[in-house]
Amino acid sequence: MASTTRGVPVVFDKIAKSFGAVRVLEELALAIEPGEFLVLLGASGSGKTTALRILAGLETASSGRVRIGDRDVTDILPKYRDVSMVFQSYALYPHKTVAENIGFPLKVRKVPKDQQDKAVREAAAQVQIDKLLDRYPRQLSGGQRQRVALARAMVRRPSVFLMDEPLSNLDAKLRGHMRAELKHMQSALGITTIYVTHDQIEAMTLAHRVAILEKGILQQLDTPAKIYNDPANLFVAQFIGSPPMNVVHGSLQGTTFHIGGATIDVNVNGKIDKAILGARPEDCSIVEPGEGRINARIYTTELIGDHTLVTVETNDDKLTVKAPKDFTARDGDTVGVYLSKDHLFVFDAATGARVR
Amino acid sequence: MSGTSFKFKEADRNLMERLFEAPAIGKMSPVAKVVAYSMLAFWSVFVIFPIYWVVITAFKDAAAVNQGPFYIPFVDFQPNLDAWRVHVSTDPFCDGYAVVRQFGLLIYNTVAFILSPVVEIAPMEPQICKLYLAFTNSLVISITATILCVAAGSMAAYALVRIEYKPKFGNIVMFVLLALGVILATSYAGIPWYVSSAVALVLFFLLARTLGRRFKASLSNGDILFWMISQRILPPIVIIIPIYMMYQAVGLLDTHLALIIIYAVANLPIVVWLMHDFFASLPVELEESAQLDGSTRFGIFWEIVLPLTRPGLAATTLLTLILNWNEYLFAVFLSTAKAQTMPIMVAAKNAGEKGILWWEMCAVIVIMIIPVILMAVVLQRFIAKGVLLGAVKG
Numbered sequence: 001m002a003s004t005t006r007g008v009p010v011v012f013d014k015i016a017k018s019f020g021a022v023r024v025l026e027e028l029a030l031a032i033e034p035g036e037f038l039v040l041l042g043a044s045g046s047g048k049t050t051a052l053r054i055l056a057g058l059e060t061a062s063s064g065r066v067r068i069g070d071r072d073v074t075d076i077l078p079k080y081r082d083v084s085m086v087f088q089s090y091a092l093y094p095h096k097t098v099a100e101n102i103g104f105p106l107k108v109r110k111v112p113k114d115q116q117d118k119a120v121r122e123a124a125a126q127v128q129i130d131k132l133l134d135r136y137p138r139q140l141s142g143g144q145r146q147r148v149a150l151a152r153a154m155v156r157r158p159s160v161f162l163m164d165e166p167l168s169n170l171d172a173k174l175r176g177h178m179r180a181e182l183k184h185m186q187s188a189l190g191i192t193t194i195y196v197t198h199d200q201i202e203a204m205t206l207a208h209r210v211a212i213l214e215k216g217i218l219q220q221l222d223t224p225a226k227i228y229n230d231p232a233n234l235f236v237a238q239f240i241g242s243p244p245m246n247v248v249h250g251s252l253q254g255t256t257f258h259i260g261g262a263t264i265d266v267n268v269n270g271k272i273d274k275a276i277l278g279a280r281p282e283d284c285s286i287v288e289p290g291e292g293r294i295n296a297r298i299y300t301t302e303l304i305g306d307h308t309l310v311t312v313e314t315n316d317d318k319l320t321v322k323a324p325k326d327f328t329a330r331d332g333d334t335v336g337v338y339l340s341k342d343h344l345f346v347f348d349a350a351t352g353a354r355v356r
Numbered sequence: 357m358s359g360t361s362f363k364f365k366e367a368d369r370n371l372m373e374r375l376f377e378a379p380a381i382g383k384m385s386p387v388a389k390v391v392a393y394s395m396l397a398f399w400s401v402f403v404i405f406p407i408y409w410v411v412i413t414a415f416k417d418a419a420a421v422n423q424g425p426f427y428i429p430f431v432d433f434q435p436n437l438d439a440w441r442v443h444v445s446t447d448p449f450c451d452g453y454a455v456v457r458q459f460g461l462l463i464y465n466t467v468a469f470i471l472s473p474v475v476e477i478a479p480m481e482p483q484i485c486k487l488y489l490a491f492t493n494s495l496v497i498s499i500t501a502t503i504l505c506v507a508a509g510s511m512a513a514y515a516l517v518r519i520e521y522k523p524k525f526g527n528i529v530m531f532v533l534l535a536l537g538v539i540l541a542t543s544y545a546g547i548p549w550y551v552s553s554a555v556a557l558v559l560f561f562l563l564a565r566t567l568g569r570r571f572k573a574s575l576s577n578g579d580i581l582f583w584m585i586s587q588r589i590l591p592p593i594v595i596i597i598p599i600y601m602m603y604q605a606v607g608l609l610d611t612h613l614a615l616i617i618i619y620a621v622a623n624l625p626i627v628v629w630l631m632h633d634f635f636a637s638l639p640v641e642l643e644e645s646a647q648l649d650g651s652t653r654f655g656i657f658w659e660i661v662l663p664l665t666r667p668g669l670a671a672t673t674l675l676t677l678i679l680n681w682n683e684y685l686f687a688v689f690l691s692t693a694k695a696q697t698m699p700i701m702v703a704a705k706n707a708g709e710k711g712i713l714w715w716e717m718c719a720v721i722v723i724m725i726i727p728v729i730l731m732a733v734v735l736q737r738f739i740a741k742g743v744l745l746g747a748v749k750g
Contacts, residue, residue, distance in 0.1 A: 056644075056648060057647075057648075058644050058647070058648075078647050078648050079647065079648065079649075079650040079651070083648065084648060084649070085644075085645065085648050087641045087644070087645060089639060089641050091639070091641035091642050091644070091645035093642060093645075093646075093660060094664065095663045095664060104646070104649050105649040105650055108646075108649060108650040108651050108655065109650055152649070156649075
């Protein structure tokens with residue numbers, strides 16, 4: 001059934017939203033490609049869910065227009081927008097069986113009964129719940145409920161899928177599994193999907209492009225790789241990556257970064273008194289004392305499995321270094337930290353902007 | 357850590373602990389059991405004995421009542437049907453034929469009433485078997501009033517939960533002042549009421565559109581809800597005279613419609629208040645999901661909200677029905693003969709020259725409580741918990 005549905009483009013044209021005096025979204029401008037999997041990533045209160053709800057029609061924008069395909073849907077009712085949504089809580093109808101839940105969108109559209117049954121069975125088979133059709137939501141596990149919600153969203157072949165943190169109620173193992181299934185299904189169906197999450201791993205793994213929101217402002221919109229390797233500002237740099245990027249406070253003088261007594265050569269040029277140096281844990285390494293760019297003391301070591309996370313302490317900052325799994329050291333040992341010059345980022349401490 | 361450990365041991369319990377401590381989680385201690393069950397037994401006597409007493413008294417004759425108290429039928433006294441027969445024998449229309457004919461007339465008159473805006477059909481006066489009339493009156497009035505009340509009340513409650521209203525306080529004051537103006541103009545200046553109220557309505561809308569924009573203070577849903585429940589604070593007795601006069605003015609005294617309207621209105625606050633909480637406990641995502649799935653607003657209410665609040669709806673309906681069925685005060689003022697209800701019949705047994713006819717009264721009471729018990733049995737199936745389980749979260 002897959003490739004029959006083609007995706008449509010979705011456009012947020014300077015969407016702003018305020019609740020009373022509180023501004024939740026500041027002129028959000030986003031153009032989503034047909035069939036794209038776009039993830040809206042942000043902490044709670046960043047406006048990502050509000051943006052999704054404005055697109056769904058559950059919330060009205062204070063200003064700006066929303067377009068789905070070639071239609072301006074800003075002022076039309078949710079049911080005419082041809083979008084379907086998977087809620088964080090799944091929002092299954094508890095008094096209806098799985099089959100009735102999945103078939104509900106068809107029932108209200110007065111689709112003939114035999115077609116309804118066929119579509120329900122197809123959708124259920126696609127998410128592997130075709131044996132559960134007679135059960136009630138209360139008799140299902142979290143993962144099964146999740147699948148029912150997905151099937152209900154798919155069954156009417158909407159132009160756009162909206163997902164509001166659909167995996168956050170699942171346990172870690174199931175979440176990883178469902179993530180892969182979601183990604184596969186989306187690419188098989190080719191339906192434009194907008195997915196809201198606060199989990200950067202979900203964002204990185206699922207998205208074609210990620211839009212990072214903070215305080216209602218779009219920070220960066222790019223592919224996961226670009227966002228990871230080329231963050232637009234300090235917020236994005238620290239939000240993406242696990243463990244997060246190390247930051248060291250100091251000052252930028254020409255092409256050298258000064259931290260306390262130490263100096264580090266960087267690839268940018270400028271003069272900023274309060275600057276921040278960023279380095280991802282995997283771009284740092286532990287070396288003999290005096291050999292590296294910074295001297296530090298071991299704070300703690302954590303064996304993760306395929307690598308060891310070493311936290312070291314400098315004068316003001318703590319850094320996390322990704323070391324080989326056989327790394328051993330005692331807490332308090334003095335070590336050197338080597339920072340790879342080509343993988344350093346410099347930010348203006350006052351604005352958070354990237355210095356390029 | 358000196359090596360000594362401090363533990364509770366079950367075997368070391370003294371007598372008091374054995375008596376007062378629950379043997380396991382979810383069980384009651386021996387003392388608690390005794391206390392709980394004796395309180396329940398004590399309470400049960402209060403609940404069950406009056407019903408038992410009413411039922412046996414209905415099968416006593418005058419002698420068995422007056423020479424009593426006799427407690428056990430067939431032992432203390434010989435039960436008979438005197439109290440029941442008297443209702444039939446003193447009332448010429450209480451034979452089988454009259455009752456069937458009356459039932460037919462009830463249907464005929466109901467149809468006539470429904471069709472009355474279209475075709476004029478003269479309602480036919482039923483031959484009156486008083487007890488039967490009162491029983492059917494009670495049924496018709498309390499069921500109709502309950503349906504109206506629960507329908508209007510639950511829709512109002514739903515609206516108050518899901519829609520945010522912001523009536524301007526100034527507009528409300530303006531409305532009240534204009535209403536007062538209408539009353540003054542009509543009663544002192546002799547202006548016909550339809551003229552003055554039409555003028556006032558036009559004035560209100562004009563002012564609300566112009567002056568109303570300047571008002572700042574506005575009320576919220578909470579205020580509206582409180583306003584509704586505040587209608588129940590007044591004891592009905594203080595409003596019964598104005599209501600009597602209103603009904604007199606429109607010629608509705610001693611009609612079913614009069615009692616249906618007043619019962620529905622009087623119980624509306626209770627329905628709104630109760631249903632408000634049931635609706636508020638529904639997760640809003642269900643309705644949003646249905647909205648995206650394509651349901652209409654009324655469709656969502658009918659297909660999603662109502663089935664999920666069915667326990668609340670059943671409880672509210674039962675409560676309203678019982679309140680309507682038992683209502684005495686409005687009925688005694690507003691009905692004289694044709695619209696009399698069962699509580700009036702019961703009270704009437706108190707008014708004879710021969711003193712209180714306890715056995716006849718009890719026979720009427722037995723007839724009166726049977727439908728309530730049936731209704732409770734039917735509706736309690738729906739007052740079950742756990743309907744919302746599985747709606748949200750895992």
